[in-house]
Amino acid sequence: xxxxxxxxxxxxxxxxxxxxxxxxxxxxxxxxxxxxxxxxxxxxxxxxxxxxxxxxxxxxxxxxxxxxxxxxxxxxxxxxxxxxxxxxxxxxxxxxxxxxxxxxxxxxxxxxxxxxxxxxxxxxxxxxxxxxxxxxxxxxxxxxxxxxxxxxxxxxxxxxxxxxxxxxxxxxxxxxxxxxxxxxxxxxxxxxxxxxxxxxxxxxxxxxxxxxxxxxxxxxxxxxxxxxxxxxxxxxxxxxxxxxxxxxxxxxxxxxxxxxxxxxxxxxxxxxxxxxxxxxxxxxxxxxxxxxxxxxxxxxxxxxxxxxxxxxxxxxxxxxxxxxxxxxxxxxxxxxxxxxxxxxxxxxxxxxxxxxxxxxxxxxxxxxxxxxxxxxxxxxxxxxxxxxxxxxxxxxxxxxxxxxxxxxxxxxxxxxxxxxxxxxxxxxxxxxxxxxxxxxxxxxxxxxxxxxxxxxxxxxxxxxxxxxxxxxxxxxxxxxxxxxxxxxxxxxxxxxxxxxxxxxxxxxxxxxxxxxxxxxxxxxxxxxxxxxxxxxxxxxxxxxxxxxxxxxxxxxxxxxxxxxxxxxxxxxxxxxxxxxxxxx
Amino acid sequence: xxxxxxxxxxxxxxxxxxxxxxxxxxxxxxxxxxxxxxxxxxxxxxxxxxxxxxxxxxxxxxxxxxxxxxxxxxxxxxxxxxxxxxxxxxxxxxxxxxxxxxxxxxxxxxxxxxxxxxxxxxxxxxxxxxxxxxxxxxxxxxxxxx
Numbered sequence: 001x002x003x004x005x006x007x008x009x010x011x012x013x014x015x016x017x018x019x020x021x022x023x024x025x026x027x028x029x030x031x032x033x034x035x036x037x038x039x040x041x042x043x044x045x046x047x048x049x050x051x052x053x054x055x056x057x058x059x060x061x062x063x064x065x066x067x068x069x070x071x072x073x074x075x076x077x078x079x080x081x082x083x084x085x086x087x088x089x090x091x092x093x094x095x096x097x098x099x100x101x102x103x104x105x106x107x108x109x110x111x112x113x114x115x116x117x118x119x120x121x122x123x124x125x126x127x128x129x130x131x132x133x134x135x136x137x138x139x140x141x142x143x144x145x146x147x148x149x150x151x152x153x154x155x156x157x158x159x160x161x162x163x164x165x166x167x168x169x170x171x172x173x174x175x176x177x178x179x180x181x182x183x184x185x186x187x188x189x190x191x192x193x194x195x196x197x198x199x200x201x202x203x204x205x206x207x208x209x210x211x212x213x214x215x216x217x218x219x220x221x222x223x224x225x226x227x228x229x230x231x232x233x234x235x236x237x238x239x240x241x242x243x244x245x246x247x248x249x250x251x252x253x254x255x256x257x258x259x260x261x262x263x264x265x266x267x268x269x270x271x272x273x274x275x276x277x278x279x280x281x282x283x284x285x286x287x288x289x290x291x292x293x294x295x296x297x298x299x300x301x302x303x304x305x306x307x308x309x310x311x312x313x314x315x316x317x318x319x320x321x322x323x324x325x326x327x328x329x330x331x332x333x334x335x336x337x338x339x340x341x342x343x344x345x346x347x348x349x350x351x352x353x354x355x356x357x358x359x360x361x362x363x364x365x366x367x368x369x370x371x372x373x374x375x376x377x378x379x380x381x382x383x384x385x386x387x388x389x390x391x392x393x394x395x396x397x398x399x400x401x402x403x404x405x406x407x408x409x410x411x412x413x414x415x416x417x418x419x420x421x422x423x424x425x426x427x428x429x430x431x432x433x434x435x436x437x438x439x440x441x442x443x444x445x446x447x448x449x450x451x452x453x454x455x456x457x458x459x460x461x462x463x464x465x466x467x468x469x470x471x472x473x474x475x476x477x478x479x480x481x482x483x484x485x486x487x488x489x490x491x492x493x494x495x496x497x498x499x500x501x502x503x504x505x506x507x508x509x510x511x512x513x514x515x516x517x518x519x520x521x522x523x524x525x526x527x528x529x530x531x532x533x534x535x536x537x538x539x540x541x542x543x544x545x546x547x548x549x550x551x552x553x554x555x556x557x558x559x560x561x562x563x564x565x566x567x568x569x570x571x572x573x574x575x576x577x578x579x580x581x582x583x584x
Numbered sequence: 585x586x587x588x589x590x591x592x593x594x595x596x597x598x599x600x601x602x603x604x605x606x607x608x609x610x611x612x613x614x615x616x617x618x619x620x621x622x623x624x625x626x627x628x629x630x631x632x633x634x635x636x637x638x639x640x641x642x643x644x645x646x647x648x649x650x651x652x653x654x655x656x657x658x659x660x661x662x663x664x665x666x667x668x669x670x671x672x673x674x675x676x677x678x679x680x681x682x683x684x685x686x687x688x689x690x691x692x693x694x695x696x697x698x699x700x701x702x703x704x705x706x707x708x709x710x711x712x713x714x715x716x717x718x719x720x721x722x723x724x725x726x727x728x729x730x
Contacts (some may be wrong), residue, residue, distance in 0.1 A: 342680060346652065350608045351681035353700040357614035360704035364621045379617060386610055429654055 023071035023150040025064065026090065030144040031110060032061035036109040050099045058102055059090035068186075069302065073148065075555065078297070080194050096124045100132055102150070108146050123197065127152040149501040180231035182306040183581065184247060186265060188221040190301070190475045193266050204266040208259060217266075219258045222247050222304075233309060236282035245377040250290075250306070253279045257290075265294055265304075275311070287311045326403070332527040333400050333455050336462055343427040347393050351386040358383045396423055399451055400458070406449045406534075409486075410558065412438040413446050413490050414482055420457040421480070424465075433465050433476040440483045443490050444559035448535045456539075460494050460551050463524070467498030467549060488559040489537070495551040509541055528553075600645035600715050602626040605635050605661065606677070607653040611700075618704055625630045626710065632656040641669045647693075651678035651685055659685055662692055675715035677702060684722060 029036065035058050064087055067077065077084050077092060077307055084092070091102055100119045107117045116135040130152040132154050137145035138513045172173045174181050192214070205291075208214050229245040229435035237243055251257040254276045264272035272292040278283055288308040295301050337344070358379040365379070367370040396419075428435050446453075461478060479495045501509060510529040525541075532539040544550050604615045607665065612628040613673050619626040627644070629635040632653050651658040658676055665672055676689050676697040686697040695717065696710040 047595065346679040349700045350611060353677075353679065353702060354608070354610040354614040357611070357618050357704065361614070361618045361621050364618075364704070374622075375617070382610065389610075411687040430652060 009021055019248070021070060021151070022068075024068045025071055025089075025148045025150070027105070027146045027148065028063040028144055029061075029146050032058055032105070033065070033109070035061060036106055037506045050102055055098055055102050056090060058105070059093060059098060062089045062094070063087065063227045064089055065311065071150070072301075073200070074152075081191065082194055082198060082468040094124055095123050097132070099386045103149065104132050104134045105146060108136055111136075114134065116179050122154070129153050152379060158510075159515045174226070175228045176386045177228060177307075178230060180234040180308045180310075181228045182224050182231055182243070182250070182308075183226040184224050184304040184306055185303055186222045186224060186304040188223075189218040189262065189265060192218065192221075204263055204452050208262065215259050215262055218262050219248050219251065220246050224250075230455075231308070234286070234288075234308060235278075235280045236284065242281060243254060247306075249278070250278065253277045253285070261290075261292065264292070268294075270296065270447070271292060276308070278308070288390065326405070329455065329531065331402050332524050333457070335524065335533045336455070336459055337397065337400055339462060339466075340427050342431045344393075344397060345347070346430065348390055351390040354386040355383050355390070355394040358386070400455070405452065406452055408447055408449060410445040410447055411450055411453070413443050413492070413557075414441075414454050414528070415478060416450060417457060417482060417492070420454050420461065423454070423458060424461050427462070428465060428478070431465050431469070431476070433468060433478055435461070435480065437480045439481070443484055444488065444557040446490055446535075446555055446557050448555065449531075453535070455492075456531050456553070457492070459524045459528055463551075464494060464496035464498060465499075467496055484559075485554060489554040489556050491554040492551060495544060495548060495550045495582070497548045500547060501541060501549045504537065506541065506543070588629065588688075597625070599625050600718070601643070602646045602711070603639070603644040603681075604628045604646060604648050605630075605632055605653070605658075606644055606650040607631060608650070618707070619711075622708055622711065632661045633660070636664060639665060644669075644672065645718045646673045646675065646711060648675045648677065651676055651682060651689075652680065652686070657685075658691075659688060662689060662694065666692065671718065673717050675707075675710050675714060 005308055030475070035054070043085075064084055067081065067084055071077065072081065072084070074552045075092065075094070111117060116133050118134075119132045121132070122128070123132040130150065133149045133151075136149050137143070137147070161235045174183065196204070196207065201474050224247055225243055227240060230242065232238075232240065235243070236275065248258075249469075251261065256277055257274065260274060265392065270293065272290070272294070274290050276288050276290045277285060278288055288310055290309040293305045295303055362376045362379040362383075365375045400423075421437060424435070425499055433541070444537065461480075464478050467475075468478075481493045481495075483491050484555050485491050510525050529539050532553045532555065535555045537553050539551070539553040541551050586665070602619055602624055604612055604630075606612050606615070607630055609630050612630055616626050616628050627638075633655060635647075635653070636645070649658040649661055653661075653720045658678075661675075662674055667676070667678070673695045674689070674693070675695050676686070677700055678685070679700040681699065689697050698706065698710070
């Protein structure tokens with residue numbers, strides 16, 4: 001493309017106005033040459049009457065070589081400059097001033113000197129004092145190149161005031177927005193994209209994989225031209241100038257951000273939103289939400305709005321909250337384990353005793369005059385068995401006692417319960433409690449954290465065991481049950497034959513720090529509730545009419561999605577009352 | 585004195601029978617092997633109810649029982665067996681520190697109350713003294729098990 005460099009090429013070009021406010025056109029008149037000369041000969045005077053056909057022929061023969069951005073804006077040309085270039089001017093020039101352009105071109109073509117020719121048109125639409133100025137290229141090798149500048153003022157004083165006011169409002173709005181705002185000129189990247197599209201590139205993602213330099217280039221040439229105060233505060237900058245220039249500093253801390261933004265721009269979407277990490281000028285690392293709005297044709301294409309919402313404090317608070325929850329959950333597990341130390345010690349001492357006895361017996365056989373290696377073999381195998389058993393027990397306790405992050409995996413819910421019963425076997429036997437389970441077969445899998453769900457179940461069982469301390473030995477029973485409800489949620493229920501829940505406590509038992517146990521933290525059931533809620537479920541408590549307490553919770557299963565789609569087809573009756581765990 | 589000592593040795597060579605009760609089968613088996621290496625015959629029971637059913641006066645020369653078991657504690661077993669066989673020497677084992685149970689067991693005539701895990705030498709010593717007690721106490725008119 002030939003560069004548009006008017007002032008040096010064009011004799012005495014107008015320079016008094018700011019370049020940005022004058023529209024410039026560059027024409028090639030080669031094909032119009034014959035017409036221009038014949039018209040010049042026929043009608044040498046100014047302000048001739050044009051026959052419409054002749055004017056059309058002339059303007060159809062004049063080709064556009066280049067335009068500046070102001071011309072695109074003022075004449076409402078297609079935003080894509082390449083769509084303008086090499087087209088005849090006929091279809092793009094406004095009707096009211098076509099004759100004036102015809103005059104101007106004819107006069108410039110006829111003039112021997114290199115000076116400028118001007119035509120003034122009183123009004124064109126909303127424009128007033130439209131001045132067209134034309135001149136030939138200074139370089140004789142470009143004899144057919146003609147430049148035309150267009151300057152104008154808006155015709156109504158009100159409109160001028162309105163426009164100025166509107167511009168002021170816009171500036172004020174941006175600068176006083178309580179959100180950090182960057183104003184960006186992304187047109188240079190837009191031009192590269194246009195050229196790539198013209199070359200048939202549609203898949204920008206793979207193109208930029210093959211040509212990573214395009215990402216870097218786009219980042220370098222897209223420029224910030226203004227920021228508001230909030231942006232300066234967010235980035236800890238002192239002067240606006242620090243913010244002006246390549247957008248690189250906004251995206252460099254987040255891997256891949258530049259590319260994602262570029263792809264969004266290329267795809268022509270209106271908005272792009274993503275979470276970024278940014279490094280401020282004073283060295284802080286922030287978590288922000290990036291919101292970008294790309295201009296669409298009809299708007300000022302030179303302004304892409306970029307906003308950031310600082311999420312650092314919120315994310316920090318959330319992380320702290322998660323940690324506190326994890327700490328509480330951990331404390332509750334330790335508290336439950338603490339209540340079980342006697343039975344834990346008992347459980348571990350059993351295999352240890354067997355190990356010690358078998359090892360001692362082995363030594364006695366080995367130290368005989370004729371060692372009985374057959375016996376030693378049997379005994380050593382038993383040592384191995386018991387040691388594995390002890391290891392398993394300690395592993396289970398470590399799972400419960402350890403500090404850990406919650407995970408989400410597919411779980412066999414009945415298996416989770418069976419493991420709890422194994423875990424509590426000694427504790428329950430020790431207290432003379434009989435645990436009976438009735439687990440529904442073939443339950444769909446649940447998604448969740450095994451240890452957390454076990455924590456809930458162990459907690460409920462331990463509570464029940466403790467509630468039955470005063471009950472006569474023959475009546476210490478716990479019933480565990482699982483089933484699937486009509487909404488495809490698994491329901492777990494535990495019933496005991498203990499003293500039940502005092503009626504005035506029923507409303508508070510899931511509240512934090514509510515306890516009736518001496519030395520109890522009062523967080524066990526509160527943690528149970530938060531764990532079940534985190535699994536998308538609900539937990540409830542009640543007293544049984546025949547005595548004793550019952551607790552139940554329900555959580556969603558992987559079968560729920562299928563059920564919901566079946567329900568929407570009307571296969572299942574609509575039932576909402578079963579979502580809350582029902583305890584029988 | 586010397587003569588009496590000889591009698592004791594003779595009694596031991598008659599291979600006395602010891603009953604072992606623990607609801608943990610691995611402990612039962614380990615004890616059985618240890619007693620075998622001591623050259624003592626034994627019979628194991630993984631439920632206290634089973635020994636109550638099998639027991640007759642004078643059938644066993646010593647009882648080694650766990651304190652905490654499903655269904656019945658070692659102390660209850662002691663009470664029931666003492667009624668039927670008041671001279672039966674009993675050695676208690678426990679995986680828990682249970683001072684009250686220990687005091688009660690010893691008050692009711694237990695030979696020893698051992699905390700798990702148990703040292704073989706200590707157990708051996710107590711078995712010897714238990715069998716000695718049994719042989720001294722054993723009335724002559726009671727028939728021996730074959």
